[in-house]
Amino acid sequence: MILSITTTHFPATDLGYLLHKHPDRFQTVELSVGKAHLFYPEKSEEKTSICLLLDIDPIEMVRGARSQGKEGFALGQYVNDRPYVASSFMSVALAKAFSSALNGKCKDKPELVDLPLPLEVSLSVLPAPQGGEMLIRKLFGPLGYDITLVRHPLDEKFPEWGASSYYSLTLRHTITVREMLSHLYVLIPALDNDKHYFVNPQEIDKLLEKGEGWLKSHPEREQIVRRYLINLGSLSRQALERLSEGEVILPAAEEGAAPTEAQQRRESLHDKRILRVTQELLASGAARVLDLGCGEGKLIRQLIKHKQFQEIAGMDVSYRELIKAKERIRYEEMAPKQKERIRLFQGSLTYRDARLEGFDAAAVVEVIEHMDPNRLHAFERVLFEYARPTTVILTTPNQEFNVMWTQLDAEDMRHEDHRFEWTRAEFAAWAQGVCDRHGYEVQISPIGEEAEGVGGPSQMAVFTQKK
Secondary structure (H helix, E strand, C coil): CEEEEEECCCCCCHHHHHHCCCCCCCEEEEECCEEEEEEEEEECCCCEEEEEEEEECHHHHHHCCCCCCCCCCCCCCCCCCHHHCCCHHHHHHHHHHCHHHHCCCCCCCHHHCCCCEEEEEEEEEEECCCCHHHHHHHHHHHHCCEEEEEEEECCCCCHHHCEEEEEEEEEEEEECHHHHHHHHHHHHHHHHCCCCCCCCCHHHHHHHHHCCCCCCCCCCHHHHHHHHCCCCHHHHHHHHHHHCCCCCCCCHHHHCCCCCHHHHHHHHHHHHHHHHHHHHHHHHCCCEEEEECCCCCHHHHHHCCCCCCCEEEEEECCHHHHHHHHHHCCHHHCCHHHHHHEEEEECCCCCCCHHHCCCCEEEEECCHHHCCHHHHHHHHHHHHHHHCCCEEEEEEEEHHHHHHCCCCCCCCCCCCCCCCCECHHHHHHHHHHHHHHHCEEEEEEEECCCECCCECCEEEEEEEECC
């Protein structure tokens, strides 16, 4: 992963003074999981560039207890994009390599610290898995940058696979070096949202220190704070209150901006979905319930209210989501007996796992559409062949209903991370195939208000083992 900073300020070699890096020396900074190399590919009074090259050791990254990596499959710790993209590793490297510049210090030419320079910053690979180009522009645009983005294909040899979530980014602005570095330090990990170290209250101090002078007035400040702190609610609230000097920050809808009709419908749909799944689980008579792809624990929070469920287990591939689930259900505040009912663990839906066996019922709420279609067969076997709960309740969007969303074109999906969305007929055909292969019966019904000719916005299948 390489980042370059270029200036045409005259004399351009002043960049070396500002960054405290001599243009004639190749320098290396030690990181916890590798090294960062600094060098000048171009040096003249007319134009000077410096490059920061990350050399991440994947093995060392896994050895570190705080290293998380990609969590979607068994070898995710070893096979992931961390060594090749701009992420929290890059922020750490920037802070170590350019600490004096970030702190506004320039011993030899202090007058340069507050001097805006024409700067161009290039990042070879920037991940934006949730938000894409629009999010990148929303974060950097208000800061005055001229933005050039090039999206990378998944594989140049297979163009039919489509585009990836990775971009080459070039930023141009006349700005101080200190401001530019602070923007990169905060916004790169906010875009990726995959920190390689544990996020604790000390991260709030770092965020507010590096965001001083610009974060408070940024129109996307709430989103930046939450993404930087991996959506941990308590930390985000503390950061936003400190950023606003004690003023309590309310969600946009509470600040006077009424939610749109689409937002209201989606929120209502989500509530209906959780309620319907809870009702079906109660009707099944299940005492031991498994929530697969539990995310932030919204379903678990409802299940806890019912004494019928003696054991409630939640599994998700994302460790961060499990942390948020614990926070959402207020696990640390529970009485000991209540805690005994709850179990949260990390795992993949496409690998056989003994921890999934022995449950009366399993819920899979709006999860399968996030899988690549070629992984569905593995998921099917894991759940219906090996885990084999008596009842399985599975929901997924109804693709036919998308025409009712005014902001969606006919070919669009509801979420950029969806790999597919099924029509009612496609869902029914898949569900019946599962039954035929694994000895289940199924009942399918809509969730949400139905529209003529297209059905409901979501569809639910209740699988029951044949007796």
